[in-house]
Amino acid sequence: MTTPDVVETTVADDDATLPDWSSAWDDALRSVELDVDRAELLIRAMHAGEEPSEGLPAHDWVAPAALGQVPHEFAERARVLLQRQLDVSERLAEAMIHARSRRRALGKFDPAERPPVFIDQAV
Structure with missing residues (x-):
């Protein structure tokens, strides 16, 4: 992945659309940050060997439309978020490899021909 494009805002950009643009970028970054937070918790x-408290996301992520380049005020936040995403992606890939390896190892055991029987008897 590459670093996000950054655009400098100037006084000339001070029109009615700038606050909406800034707000849209803030919302988009917040949404991705929440997704990364959930992945880190998972x-x-x-x-820890726990069952995840949350299920899978209800929907696939869809990139926001027509945001343009990252405003300068969000550049560092976007870079940090990108690095977090890359770290989480790497950790998830490692977890998948380990799970696949464990599954293969468990598949080598012969299944029991019949279930074990336990007798409760005083000795």
Whole structure:
């Protein structure tokens, strides 16, 4: 992935659309930050052997339309978020590899021919 494009805003850009543009970028970044937060919680829960508290997302992520380049005021936030996304992606890929390896190892065990029987008897 590449770093986000950044656009400098100037006084000449001070028109009625600028606050909406800034607000739209803030909303878009906040949405992605929440998704990364959820992914980080999921990874922590998996490593702790816990069941995830949340299910899968209700919908696929859809890129916001017509936002244009990242405003300068959000550039550092976007860079940090991009790095978090890359880190989470790497950790998820590693978790998938480990899960696949464990699944293969478990598949090598012979299934029991019949279920074990336990007898409760005083000795």
